[in-house]
Structures are given as C-alpha cells and as structure tokens.
Amino acid sequence: MNIPDINLKRIVIIGGGFGGLRLAKKLSTQNYQVVLLDKHNYHAFQPLLYQVATAGLEPDSIAHAIRQIFAKKQNFFFRIAQVQSINPETQILSSNIGDLHYDYLVIATGSETNYYGNVNIAKNAMPMKSIPEALDLRSLMLQNLEAALLTNDLDERYRLMNYVIVGGGPTGVELAGAMGELKKHVLPHDYPDLDIRRMNVHLIQGSDRLLPSMSQHASDHAFKYLEELGVQVWFNMTVKDYDGQIITTDKRPFEATTLIWAAGVKGTLISGIEGDGVVVGGRYSVNEFNQVKGFENIFAIGDVSLMMTEEKPKGDPMVAQVAIQQGKLLAKNFENLKNNRALIPFKYKDKGSMATIGRDKAVVDLPNWKFAGWFAWFVWMFIHLVSLVGFRNKMIALMNWIIQYFQYNKSVRLIIRPFKGRHGDETDDPNLF
Amino acid sequence: MNIPDINLKRIVIIGGGFGGLRLAKKLSTQNYQVVLLDKHNYHAFQPLLYQVATAGLEPDSIAHAIRQIFAKKQNFFFRIAQVQSINPETQILSSNIGDLHYDYLVIATGSETNYYGNVNIAKNAMPMKSIPEALDLRSLMLQNLEAALLTNDLDERYRLMNYVIVGGGPTGVELAGAMGELKKHVLPHDYPDLDIRRMNVHLIQGSDRLLPSMSQHASDHAFKYLEELGVQVWFNMTVKDYDGQIITTDKRPFEATTLIWAAGVKGTLISGIEGDGVVVGGRYSVNEFNQVKGFENIFAIGDVSLMMTEEKPKGDPMVAQVAIQQGKLLAKNFENLKNNRALIPFKYKDKGSMATIGRDKAVVDLPNWKFAGWFAWFVWMFIHLVSLVGFRNKMIALMNWIIQYFQYNKSVRLIIRPFKGRHGDETDDPNLF
Numbered sequence: 132m133n134i135p136d137i138n139l140k141r142i143v144i145i146g147g148g149f150g151g152l153r154l155a156k157k158l159s160t161q162n163y164q165v166v167l168l169d170k171h172n173y174h175a176f177q178p179l180l181y182q183v184a185t186a187g188l189e190p191d192s193i194a195h196a197i198r199q200i201f202a203k204k205q206n207f208f209f210r211i212a213q214v215q216s217i218n219p220e221t222q223i224l225s226s227n228i229g230d231l232h233y234d235y236l237v238i239a240t241g242s243e244t245n246y247y248g249n250v251n252i253a254k255n256a257m258p259m260k261s262i263p264e265a266l267d268l269r270s271l272m273l274q275n276l277e278a279a280l281l282t283n284d285l286d287e288r289y290r291l292m293n294y295v296i297v298g299g300g301p302t303g304v305e306l307a308g309a310m311g312e313l314k315k316h317v318l319p320h321d322y323p324d325l326d327i328r329r330m331n332v333h334l335i336q337g338s339d340r341l342l343p344s345m346s347q348h349a350s351d352h353a354f355k356y357l358e359e360l361g362v363q364v365w366f367n368m369t370v371k372d373y374d375g376q377i378i379t380t381d382k383r384p385f386e387a388t389t390l391i392w393a394a395g396v397k398g399t400l401i402s403g404i405e406g407d408g409v410v411v412g413g414r415y416s417v418n419e420f421n422q423v424k425g426f427e428n429i430f431a432i433g434d435v436s437l438m439m440t441e442e443k444p445k446g447d448p449m450v451a452q453v454a455i456q457q458g459k460l461l462a463k464n465f466e467n468l469k470n471n472r473a474l475i476p477f478k479y480k481d482k483g484s485m486a487t488i489g490r491d492k493a494v495v496d497l498p499n500w501k502f503a504g505w506f507a508w509f510v511w512m513f514i515h516l517v518s519l520v521g522f523r524n525k526m527i528a529l530m531n532w533i534i535q536y537f538q539y540n541k542s543v544r545l546i547i548r549p550f551k552g553r554h555g556d557e558t559d560d561p562n563l564f
Numbered sequence: 565m566n567i568p569d570i571n572l573k574r575i576v577i578i579g580g581g582f583g584g585l586r587l588a589k590k591l592s593t594q595n596y597q598v599v600l601l602d603k604h605n606y607h608a609f610q611p612l613l614y615q616v617a618t619a620g621l622e623p624d625s626i627a628h629a630i631r632q633i634f635a636k637k638q639n640f641f642f643r644i645a646q647v648q649s650i651n652p653e654t655q656i657l658s659s660n661i662g663d664l665h666y667d668y669l670v671i672a673t674g675s676e677t678n679y680y681g682n683v684n685i686a687k688n689a690m691p692m693k694s695i696p697e698a699l700d701l702r703s704l705m706l707q708n709l710e711a712a713l714l715t716n717d718l719d720e721r722y723r724l725m726n727y728v729i730v731g732g733g734p735t736g737v738e739l740a741g742a743m744g745e746l747k748k749h750v751l752p753h754d755y756p757d758l759d760i761r762r763m764n765v766h767l768i769q770g771s772d773r774l775l776p777s778m779s780q781h782a783s784d785h786a787f788k789y790l791e792e793l794g795v796q797v798w799f800n801m802t803v804k805d806y807d808g809q810i811i812t813t814d815k816r817p818f819e820a821t822t823l824i825w826a827a828g829v830k831g832t833l834i835s836g837i838e839g840d841g842v843v844v845g846g847r848y849s850v851n852e853f854n855q856v857k858g859f860e861n862i863f864a865i866g867d868v869s870l871m872m873t874e875e876k877p878k879g880d881p882m883v884a885q886v887a888i889q890q891g892k893l894l895a896k897n898f899e900n901l902k903n904n905r906a907l908i909p910f911k912y913k914d915k916g917s918m919a920t921i922g923r924d925k926a927v928v929d930l931p932n933w934k935f936a937g938w939f940a941w942f943v944w945m946f947i948h949l950v951s952l953v954g955f956r957n958k959m960i961a962l963m964n965w966i967i968q969y970f971q972y973n974k975s976v977r978l979i980i981r982p983f984k985g986r987h988g989d990e991t992d993d994p995n996l997f
Contacts, residue, residue: 171979171980172706172710172977172978172979173978173979173980189622189623189624189625189960190622190624190978190980191622191623191624191975191976191978191980192622194978194980196754196975196976196977196978198754198755198977199753199754199973199975199977202753202754202756203753208757210710210713210714211710211979228714229714262980263980263981266980273605277605277643277644280643281643281661281662320632320635320636321629321631321632321635322631323635324641521975522967523963523964523967523973523975524975526963526967527622527960527963527964530956530959530960530963531956531960534955534956534959540632540956542624542629542632542954542956542957543624543629544605544629544631544632545605545606545623545624545627545629546604546605546606546644547604547606547623547624547627547695547696547699548696548981
C-alpha cells in the first residue's frame with residue numbers, strides 16, 4: 132500500500148464520516164502515524180442529502196475532498212480503499228488495494244440502509260444514504276414526471292406521480308417536506324401539461340408520531356407543517372412488501388413507482404471482528420472508551436458502535452453529534468494512551484436536535500427550550516451552515532438557500548445521469564466497506 | 565407523444581443548446597406551437613465544461629433546467645427525447661418516445677467529438693463535449709493520481725501522471741491551463757506523498773500556433789501563459805494512434821494513461837435528411853435563411869449547419885455566437901413567414917473571441933482591440949457570468965471564482981461516480997441525437 136514505515140505506532144481509521152473525520156483532525160501526528168481509509172475521496176455531509184435528492188443543493192456543496200482537509204498534516208495518509216476483512220490476531224486488514232498492518236484500529240464505518248431482511252423492498256425501493264444514491268433519487272423523481280407526461284395510461288401516470296416515503300424520522304420528514312414544497316411551488320410551473328394536483332407524497336410511519344426521537348412539540352409541528360405542504364401522513368402503518376408498483380402494508384395498499392426507504396439503518400460491519408456479544412443489534416458493542424468488546428486495540432465510534440451502559444441500556448442515538456463527540460474524545464484518549472494516563476470514559480452531551488420541513492417551517496428541541504417556525508428555520512440553517520465542511524461549501528449553500536428563500540424555487544432539478552436501476556454507487560459492494 | 569393538437573403550425577426544434585434555446589425563447593407562441601426536444605432535461609453551458617472537468621465548478625452551475633426557462637410560456641412543449649430519424653415526405657420524425665408531425669423542423673443538434681475515423685483513439689481517448697463526459701474526466705484524473713500513489717512500478721506511475729491533450733483550440737488551451745494550475749497550486753498539497761513535479765501536462769497542436777481562430781497576439785500570449793503554468797506545448801505534431809498507454813505521433817511517442825481529445829468536432833446529423841450536397845463536411849448545407857438545401861420547411865442552425873456564401877466559402881466558425889445569432893434571426897424569420905414578409909438573410913456579426921488560461925491569464929480579441937492579462941481575465945469572467953443561464957448559476961459561479969481567485973484553489977475535486985470506462989453519458993448512443 133506504499134505507506135512509508137516510520138517509528139510511530141500506526142492508527143488506522145476506517146471511514147471518513149463525522150466520527151472518523153473528527154478523530155483524524157484531532158489526532159496529534161507527532162505521536163502516531165495516522166492512516167484514514169474511505170471508499171470515497173470525500174466526506175459527505177449526510178444531514179443535507181435530502182436536499183440533493185430534492186434539487187435544492189448540488190452534490191458538490193455537501194461533499195468535501197478529504198485530501199483538502201488534511202493537506203498540511205504530517206504523518207497522515209489517506210487512501211481510497213474498501214476494507215474487506217480484519218485479522219485481529221495478526222493486526223492486518225485486507226482491502227481492495229492491499230493489506231495493511233495496524234497498531235490501533237478505529238472502525239468508523241457508520242451505518243447503511245436496513246431493509247430488515249425484506250428482499251423485495253431491498254430490490255425495488257430507493258435508499259438515500261450516500262451522494263450517488265441521492266443523485267439517483269433526484270434523477271428518478273424527475274424521470275418519473277417526464278414519463279408521466281408521455282403515457283396515456285392513467286393508472287400508470289398515477290403510479291408515476293405517487294411518491295411514498297417510509298419512515299417518519301428526520302430523514303423521512305425532511306425529504307417529505309422538501310417534496311411537498313416541490314409539489315406546491317415548483318412542479319406546477321415546470322409541468323403545465325401535467326396535472327400536478329394528482330401528484331401525491333405519502334409518508335408512512337410505523338408509530339403514532341413523527342420524529343419519535345424528538346419532543347411531542349416537535350412531532351406535532353412537523354405533522355402540521357407536512358399537512359400544510361400537502362403531504363399525506365399515515366401513522367401506525369407497517370410496509371410489508373413492494374413489487375415496484377404496489378406497496379403492501381398492514382392497512383391499505385399504495386400504487387407507486389417510487390418508494391423511498393428511510394425506515395431503518397444498521398451498522399456497516401466488517402468481517403473478522405467476531406466473538407461472544409461483540410455484535411449486538413448489528414453494531415459493535417463497545418465499552419465506555421469505545422473499545423470493541425474483547426479487543427484492546429480495536430475501537431468503534433459513531434453509528435457502527437453501541438455503548439450500552441447501566442444508565443443507557445440501549446446506548447446513545449445514531450446521530451452525527453455522538454460520532455463527533457466520540458471521535459474528539461478518542462483523539463484525547465490516544466494521547467492519554469501514549470502518555471500512560473488513564474482513559475476518559477465517554478458521556479454523550481445532548482446539544483439538542485432539529486429538523487426542517489420547509490421554508491420557515493422547522494422544529495428545534497434544545498435541552499431547555501423547544502420551538503418551531505421561522506426562527507427555528509433560521510437556527511436550523513445557521514447550524515447547518517457552520518457545520519458544513521469548508522468555506523466554499525458554506526458560501527455556496529448559503530447562496531442557494533437565500534435564492535430559494537426569495538424565489539420559492541429549487542434550481543438544480545437536473546437529470547445529469549439518468550437513473551437506470553438500483554445501486555448507482557458503483558463502489559457500493561454490500562460486502563465491503 | 566401526448567402533445568395537444570391545436571390550430572397552430574407546429575415548429576419542432578431538436579436540441580436545447582445555444583441556438584435552439586435562443587430560438588425557442590424568441591419564438592412567439594401566439595403564432596406557432598413550439599416543441600423543443602433534447603436528450604437531456606437541461607441546457608449545458610459548454611464553454612465552461614473544462615472547469616467542470618478540472619474541479620473548478622460543480623456541474624450544476626453550468627446546467628440549467630430547460631423546463632424552468634420556459635415555465636410560463638404558452639403553447640410550448642418540452643420533451644426529453646432522442647430523435648432517431650426524420651421523414652421529410654410525411655413530415656414526421658421518429659424518436660425513442662414516439663413519432664411527431666412537424667410543420668417546420670429546426671435541427672439544432674450541435675456538434676460532437678470527431679476522431680476522424682481513428683477507432684483506437686475513439687475507444688481509448690476521453691472526449692469532453694457533455695457534462696457527463698466532463699464529470700468522467702474529473703473522476704479519471706483524480707483516480708489516476710490515487711492509482712499513482714498505490715503502484716510501485718515507476719513506469720506505470722509516470723504514465724498515470726501524464727496527461728496529454730490533443731488540440732490547441734480554445735477547449736484544449738483552456739483545459740491545459742486549468743490542469744497546469746492544478747499541478748502548480750493544488751495537487752502538491754493534496755498529494756504530499758507523490759512527486760507532483762513528475763506530473764506532466766502535454767498539449768499537442770497540429771499547426772504552428774495555438775488558438776488559430778484568434779489573432780497572433782492571442783496565440784503568443786496563450787503560449788506564454790501555458791509555459792508559465794508548466795504545460796508542455798508541442799507544435800506541428802499529429803497524433804496517429806493510441807492504445808490506452810502509448811500515444812503515437814508523427815514525431816515522438818508519449819506514454820500516458822489519459823488522452824483528452826479536443827482536436828475536432830463534426831455536426832450531429834440525423835438520418836433521413838439526405839440528397840445531393842445536403843451534407844457537406846459533416847454538416848447540413850444551408851442557405852442564408854438557414855434552410856437546409858432542398859427543403860423549404862427544414863432549417864439547421866449552429867454547429868450542425870454550414871452556410872457557404874461567396875464572401876465566406878467555408879462558412880462561419882462553429883462557435884456559440886453564430887448559433888445564438890442564427891436562433892435569434894430564425895425566430896424573426898418565422899414571424900416574417902407567418903406574415904408573408906420576405907425572410908432576412910443571416911450575416912454573422914463577430915463580437916470577438918476570448919480564452920482564459922488561468923488566474924489573471926486570458927486573451928481577448930475584440931474587432932478593434934486585442935489585449936491579454938488580468939484585465940482580459942476580468943472581461944472573460946464578466947462575459948461568461950452574464951452569459952450563464954439563470955441568476956442562481958451566475959451567483960454560484962461568481963462565488964466559486966472569487967474564492968478560487970483568493971485561495972488559488974479548485975474545490976470540487978470529488979470522485980462522486982468513479983469512471984469505469986468510456987461513454988459515461990448513458991444516453992449517448994452515437995446513432996441517436
């Protein structure tokens with residue numbers, strides 16, 4: 132793999148998401164050699180994927196080249212690689228670009244779409260966990276409207292104009308809201324020869340409220356905002372099957388060419404890390420120092436890790452803040468390791484959560500304050516702007532949002548590469564990270 | 565094709581490039597029904613394709629959704645379609661989405677890469693005439709650097725770091741300049757563990773000067789600027805063959821994994837329009853009203869047309885300005901037709917030409933003034949900004965250029981979809997428009 136050998140212990144980080152990136156940034160490369168591996172050459176800002184899918188932002192605004200972030204860091208090496216397996220005995224990982232020895236390994240592979248074993252849904256639904264997937268979704272939604280224009284079969288046209296989103300968490304709610312805005316403000320102008328009133332956006336939620344990880348206040352407002360945008364929300368409904376045209380649920384069927392699956396994620400595991408109770412619920416069970424159970428030199432952070440404590444038997448939520456805080460602490464703990472100091476246990480500090488449904492329609496839960504509406508929308512926008520990686524991306528996203536705010540428009544409704552079938556991300560072999 | 569039948573004559577325009585777009589915008593849909601067909605749902609601003617390929621602009625900034633442009637136009641219909649053939653007898657065109665009758669047909673299909681029959685070059689070289697092709701080129705250039713990091717075979721590494729551009733016209737010169745800037749200012753920081761001094765950008769030109777369509781003043785400055793950026797320019801050299809690794813010329817061979825072909829274009833013809841002298845040099849021979857030879861109701865404008873006059877036996881250059889002016893005049897002539905007035909003959913008004921090589925390095929030829937340097941660069945930037953379609957695109961491009969100006973950076977060096985082999989534009993069947 133052509134990594135120069137030097138007299139430092141080597142930390143290999145798998146995954147350049149929120150956790151891996153923060154860890155790599157904070158790690159002192161005076162004390163360790165750091166190797167970061169990712170299957171892409173960029174960090175993707177996942178909370179804004181839904182805006183790429185709904186033509187609000189260009190993909191390049193939410194991606195940032197990893198090399199650029201670390202351009203001046205010494206003893207740091209980045210490689211595009213798909214890790215295939217890990218051998219904890221020999222401390223060697225195998226990847227599509229060769230083998231690599233590690234002294235410490237940090238698994239920060241994040242999570243992937245979970246279809247809970249339903250092969251038909253996996254085959255026919257659209258996921259939205261990566262930039263290529265979001266681009267495929269953008270293409271498909273627009274292609275379906277173009278196809279609806281061409282058919283004289285009214286049932287077929289109806290199916291093409293039906294968009295069903297499964298999952299009432301932040302991803303499903305934000306996606307449904309953005310699609311509601313498209314339907315209400317943009318598409319009637321784009322498709323004057325199509326009756327956009329016939330277009331439906333359905334959001335199916337398994338439980339009795341949206342955004343179950345947030346407050347009741349947030350759930351209620353999110354529901355109200357979605358109704359205002361014409362989104363049809365279905366509670367206490369479970370999707371059973373999907374053949375590409377008909378969605379079967381435990382209540383009523385839906386006819387739709389597009390089903391977007393935002394109903395679950397699971398950790399992205401790598402073969403070779405096994406043992407009693409190591410993998411729990413599809414994630415690596417870790418102690419309070421993020422060490423994977425049974426291993427001293429293998430860590431897992433973020434979505435792929437599950438830290439069960441007496442206080443929180445179900446662990447922390449699978450959100451960016453947990454990954455970021457764990458990455459930051461782990462960097463400090465590597466310093467402690469180097470200096471033979473005791474490791475500091477992780478404790479998640481919940482800074483609050485938020486979701487946006489549309490222009491002036493957002494919900495924010497802070498530890499001591501819950502609010503909604505235009506001010507929440509501004510807070511949401513501000514927080515996401517400062518969180519985006521890179522000055523350019525912040526500026527471009529801000530510019531897009533300002534223009535959209537005043538024009539009620541979503542400008543990047545382009546089919547740059549038509550969607551031709553599932554798995555647009557050519558590097559996404561499900562067996563590889 | 566589900567186009568409502570109304571009591572107007574139907575003009576079908578094939579192609580939403582500079583000519584077709586201008587024509588469609590200017591046509592009064594009080595007097596005609598207008599149908600615009602394009603194989604993409606967007607207009608691409610081709611003069612900036614090279615910036616997409618070299619990570620300076622996101623693809624979405626140089627594309628604009630065609631539906632958005634015509635959102636409020638009556639009696640106007642847009643369809644994504646690939647026209648397969650035309651039957652002038654029945655006045656029906658066949659496409660992948662069905663047949664359509666026309667009263668008037670305007671062929672504005674533009675031009676495509678011309679390999680002059682060399683199948684090896686066509687198979688192994690990279691073209692850059694569409695947004696998907698520019699994105700493929702961006703991915704490939706970055707992938708090759710990543711691959712260069714991984715190999716220990718020094719010959720292989722050298723080939724991966726060699727980029728050869730064929731063609732010293734505006735496309736080749738602008739691309740070579742942008743790659744020179746990447747090499748000089750960006751890549752050494754991105755790839756500290758790669759000796760970027762070993763990277764070469766070669767520009768091969770068949771004649772004895774660059775930008776042969778511009779003044780000697782412009783040619784001289786372009787050459788000087790490229791040398792300053794470390795680009796190696798080869799004059800009076802003809803590329804003979806390319807097997808994917810070795811480029812054979814009439815002088816010396818080059819070893820390179822990447823060959824970018826910007827050495828020629830030809831009109832994108834559609835089968836069915838034939839006859840004595842109708843196609844000349846791969847373009848439709850038209851009279852001074854842009855009527856295709858032998859047809860009264862079939863017009864061709866822009867790159868695909870060739871208007872030979874006594875004054876200009878070789879016709880006008882294949883540039884955007886010609887297409888725009890022809891589109892504009894043809895719209896007026898359709899009004900004249902409607903009102904039984906005489907048609908106005910076309911006369912190209914050369915407003916000048918320009919090319920940019922890098923930051924503060926541009927050349928401008930105006931009819932009465934030729935200049936180069938930072939002021940030319942500002943003029944180039946201003947002209948391209950106002951020419952970009954859409955307020956959002958202008959603002960985003962401006963923002964990108966301002967940031968790049970001060971940071972000496974090109975921020976979108978992302979491999980969003982890895983290049984896997986030729987013909988990334990899935991809709992580009994060479995037999996179809």
